[in-house]
Structures are given as structure tokens and as C-alpha cells.
Amino acid sequence: MIERERDKLIIKVHKLVKRFGLKTVLRDLDFKVHPGEFVAILGPNGAGKTTFLRILASLSRPAMGEVYIAGYLLPAQAAAVRRIIGVVSHQPLLYGDLTAEENLRFYGRMYAVPALNERIHEVLDLVGLVPRRRDLVRTFSRGMQQRLAIGRAVLHNPEIMLFDEPHTGLDQNACAMLDNTLREVAARGRTVVMTSHDLSRSADLASRFDVLSRGDIVASAQRSEMNPNLLLSFYREATSASVQSGIRRE
Amino acid sequence: MGLRYLHAIRAVLWKDLSAELRGREMLSAMLVFALLVILVFNFALELDAKTRANVTSGVLWVTFAFAGTLGLNRSMAMEKDRGCLDGLLLAPVDRSAIYFGKALSNLVFMLVVEAIVLPVYSLLYNTNLFNPGLILVILLGSIGYVAVGTLLAAMAVQTRTRDILLPILLFPVVIPVLIAAVKASSGFLQGIAIADIWSWLNLLIVYDVIFITVAFMVFDYIVEE
Numbered sequence: 298m299i300e301r302e303r304d305k306l307i308i309k310v311h312k313l314v315k316r317f318g319l320k321t322v323l324r325d326l327d328f329k330v331h332p333g334e335f336v337a338i339l340g341p342n343g344a345g346k347t348t349f350l351r352i353l354a355s356l357s358r359p360a361m362g363e364v365y366i367a368g369y370l371l372p373a374q375a376a377a378v379r380r381i382i383g384v385v386s387h388q389p390l391l392y393g394d395l396t397a398e399e400n401l402r403f404y405g406r407m408y409a410v411p412a413l414n415e416r417i418h419e420v421l422d423l424v425g426l427v428p429r430r431r432d433l434v435r436t437f438s439r440g441m442q443q444r445l446a447i448g449r450a451v452l453h454n455p456e457i458m459l460f461d462e463p464h465t466g467l468d469q470n471a472c473a474m475l476d477n478t479l480r481e482v483a484a485r486g487r488t489v490v491m492t493s494h495d496l497s498r499s500a501d502l503a504s505r506f507d508v509l510s511r512g513d514i515v516a517s518a519q520r521s522e523m524n525p526n527l528l529l530s531f532y533r534e535a536t537s538a539s540v541q542s543g544i545r546r547e
Numbered sequence: 548m549g550l551r552y553l554h555a556i557r558a559v560l561w562k563d564l565s566a567e568l569r570g571r572e573m574l575s576a577m578l579v580f581a582l583l584v585i586l587v588f589n590f591a592l593e594l595d596a597k598t599r600a601n602v603t604s605g606v607l608w609v610t611f612a613f614a615g616t617l618g619l620n621r622s623m624a625m626e627k628d629r630g631c632l633d634g635l636l637l638a639p640v641d642r643s644a645i646y647f648g649k650a651l652s653n654l655v656f657m658l659v660v661e662a663i664v665l666p667v668y669s670l671l672y673n674t675n676l677f678n679p680g681l682i683l684v685i686l687l688g689s690i691g692y693v694a695v696g697t698l699l700a701a702m703a704v705q706t707r708t709r710d711i712l713l714p715i716l717l718f719p720v721v722i723p724v725l726i727a728a729v730k731a732s733s734g735f736l737q738g739i740a741i742a743d744i745w746s747w748l749n750l751l752i753v754y755d756v757i758f759i760t761v762a763f764m765v766f767d768y769i770v771e772e
Contacts, residue, residue: 356633358771379639388630390637394566406558407638409551433569449634 306365307332307457307488308353313362315348315512322348324512326362332456335489337503338514339496339532345512346492347386350461353490354384367456380408382457383450387465389442390449393435397426397445400434401452408453416452424448424478440471447478458482460491464498476502500528508535555640559648563622564655573621577660581614582667589671603674604732608725611661611685612692612718618656619696620713622649623704632704636770646766650697657689680735680744687751688728694758695720702769727751 308330315323322345330336340346351357352364355375364371366378384390391400398417405413421427424444434442443463450458463479464472479502483489492509493499499506506528508516516535523531567573588606592598626632626649635645665685669676696717703712727750734744 354637356636376639376641379637382637384633384637386630386633388633390630390634392562392566392625392631393629394569395562399562399565403558403562404634404638406561407555407635407640409554 306330307367308490309363309365310353311363313349313352313364314360315345315352315357316360322512323352323359326509326513328507328514330488330490332488333486335483335502335504336491336507337499337505338490338492338507338509339494339499340492340509341494341536344509346494346509347461349509350384350386350459350490350492354382354459355379356384380453381455382459383453383455384459384461385443385446385450385463386461387463389434389446391434391442391445394433396431396433397421397437397448398430400445401449404449405452410453420448420452423451423481425474438471440467440474443467443471443475444478447475447482451482456487458487458489460489460493462492462494464493464495472498496528496532506531508532510536552641552644555638555644556648556651559635559645560651560655563649563652566625567652567656573618573625574656574659576621577614577618577656578663580617581610581660581664584610584613585664585668585671594672599672599674600737601733603668603672603676603736604729607664607668607676607732608688608729610664611657611689612721612725614660614664615653615657615689615692615696616714616717618660619653619693619700619717620703620710622653622656622697623700624709627704627709632770642767642770643763645770646697646701646762649701650693650762653697654689654693657693658686661685661689674736676736678735680741681732684728684731684735684748684751687748687755688724688732691724691728691751691755691758692721694755694762695724698758698762698766698769701766705770723750724754727754 306329308328310326310328313323313326314321326349338346338349348357352359352371353366355371355378358372367381369377371378395403401417401420402413405417410416418427421430424447426441426445426448429437429441434445437445460479463475467475476498491499491503504520506518506520507514516531518531585606592602594602626635636642665676668674699716699720700713703709703716706712727747731744731747731751734747
């Protein structure tokens, strides 16, 4: 039964624990994602969102628990997982002294992307940076760098996209452009997991909202089940209930 | 070791060389520092011809070691500053390929600095350094220095005190390379028979092989959070 469920799920996390020294950041966290879902993980600062995403991205090892990505177990099968995920964090992961094209060429070589020149052009077109392809990345605005970071993450055509607070540090126009790119990325049938503390942006983009508080998913709701305008009250109730139960436990 | 592994090494090397050709941050800092060190030694030590021949190899290797540390620090800091190290670690390649790419680029930068420092030193100290044996020692010593330096720089870069931590970690570990390189260089410059220098060359070769092997085995664990 568990095997069948794992097959249907593209991400399955069971009883995940992560500790930094004596501090437990993630506590018995369970999390499931079906193929094609766009899941927004909402939570306050320090809730463990980035740590959780880094574990899904194979950049950090869990202390306990099971993490399956497309049937591959982490961290044992990390290399296989890295082939099928694309990661965008609040840092661009781009080299300022290389042009946009050179950055994509470098990552394309690392991922052994076939027909690389054509793919680079496709990706630059997707993120609207063809006219700036020969400019050094350090001359780009924060918004342009973030769009190029999305281009870098989709270059090898991953099945799963992980976004760690991609709107951080962007102005309203840049956020709107980034949202359009995110929608295009998600519309191509990819599974997307995005952490954020920006409820309004998440309400526009995601098909499911999970609230992460004090190291655990404390509430989950499908977009179809709730009015996106009520997301704020849903979020507040979930986080305050988690804080109350945490205080009682302590 | 597959073709893909070699392509990944080449990609990291190409990326580092391209970025450095644009920015010239690392090479210029290493070069200016190295030239200043030999200039300071030139004025600080008033040497006769015999003493000069004796101290040349020591001054050269102190200069290379200090300048090399600057380069190693900068090379890894460049990866950490914009989160690029995560970008590298996310690539579906054996992580030792990243190490070898970084080590090769660091070696190229160090050899470039050495190629410029040697003729300048020859002019300032009026010493002939164009000796094939010395070139071999510089190559072997630089490989050992960069092999262990790249590994420790990857470790130090994850800490807040990376700038001061690298020399503290590196110099004790690299002492065998420096001693062997100084002795072998000195031997070649003073025209000592190769049989007497051979043990120092052997030490350099063994050190290079050991640390390249160790780095190949442990780099994955060092860069993991």
C-alpha cells in the first residue's frame, strides 16, 4: 500500500527531523505532493522553510525520517534527484563576471544539456532576456537576475521546481514579471514547491497552501477548497494555534 | 571516470578562467602582493652574492605561499558570495569533479603569478633562475599546495572567519611541501647532484598523490552542510 502511494506521489516526506546542534528545526514533518501541483509553503521567519527546501534539494541531510523525490530516496540517491529538480533561491546562484549566456552555458555543461545553444536561446526567450544575453550579470537589476536564475533552474528541463522565497528583495514591477515567469514555468506541467511569507503573491500562484510553523506542517488547504481572500485568516489561525500548542508542550 | 566527469571539470575550469579574465580581481591581487613581498625582501635583506643564493629558494616559496593563499581564499569566496557554491553542488555530477575544476584553475593562476615573479626576482636579486630543475620543483610544489589549499578553502569558506581561518588551517598541513620545495629548489640553484635532491622530489610527488587522493575521497563530505 505504501509502495503504491509512493508511486503516485512525486514528493513524499515522512517523519522528517532536522537538527542544527541542539536546536531542532524540523520535527516529524510529513509532506506529500502529487505531480503537477503548485504548493506554497507559508510560514513566519525561522519556521524552517529554507531548511526544508534545502533538504528537498539534496543540499542538506536529514537527521531522521524519509524523503522520496520521484521515488528516489534522499540522500542515498541524491545524484538522480539533482537531475530532475531545478532550484531557485533568494540568491541568484549566478556569476557576476559572466554574461547571461555564459552563465547558462556553464550550467548547461554541468547538466550535460543536449543541443545547448538552442536550449539557451529558448530559456532566455522564456525569461525575456534575449536582448541582454551578452551583458554581464553584475550589470543586471535584482529582478533580471532573479528571472535569469529561473532560466538557469529550468535549463535542464526539470520535473520539479523548488523556489525558496523568490520574491525577496524585488520591487512590485519585478515581482509581477517574476510571477508571470513562475506561471509559465508551472503551466508546462511541472510540480512546483515554493516557500514564501508573501501571502498575496502565493494566493495568486499556488494550487495548495501548506503552513509551516515551528518545524512542522500545521495546516494545509487546496485552492479549490478555500477563497484566496481568506488565506490571511487561515494562515493566522494555523500559526497562532501552533504557537499555543508549542507553549503548552514547553 | 567518464567523459561527463571530464566535461564537468572542464566546465568549472572554463568558468573560473573566463570570470577571472573579465574581473582580474584574483590575479591582480596575487601578483601585486607577490611583487611587493619580493621587493620588501630585497630592501630588508642586504645580501652578498653567496647569501643571496642561499636565501633565494626560501624567499621565493614564502612569496608563492602567501600569494597562493590570497588566490585560494578569493577563488572559494567567489563561489560563496552569490550562493554559486549551491549552484555547483546542485549539478548532477560527482562532486570531486568540482574540486578538480577548482584546483586546476587555482593551479593556473598560481603558475601565472610564478611565471611573472621569477623574471622580476632574477632582475632584482641578480640571480639566474632559469633552471629546468627549479621549474619542475615549482610545478610539483604548486600542485601540492593547490591540492590541499583548494580542499581547505572549501572547508574554510563555510565559516564566518574564512579569511583568517584558511592560513591557520593551511600552513601547518602544507609545511612538508614548503620544506621539500625549498630544499629541492635550493639544491638545483646551487648545482647539487640530482641524487642528493631526489629524496625531496620524492617527498613532493608522494605529498601530491596523497592529497589529491584524499581530496577526491572527502570533498563531497566537506562541502555538505
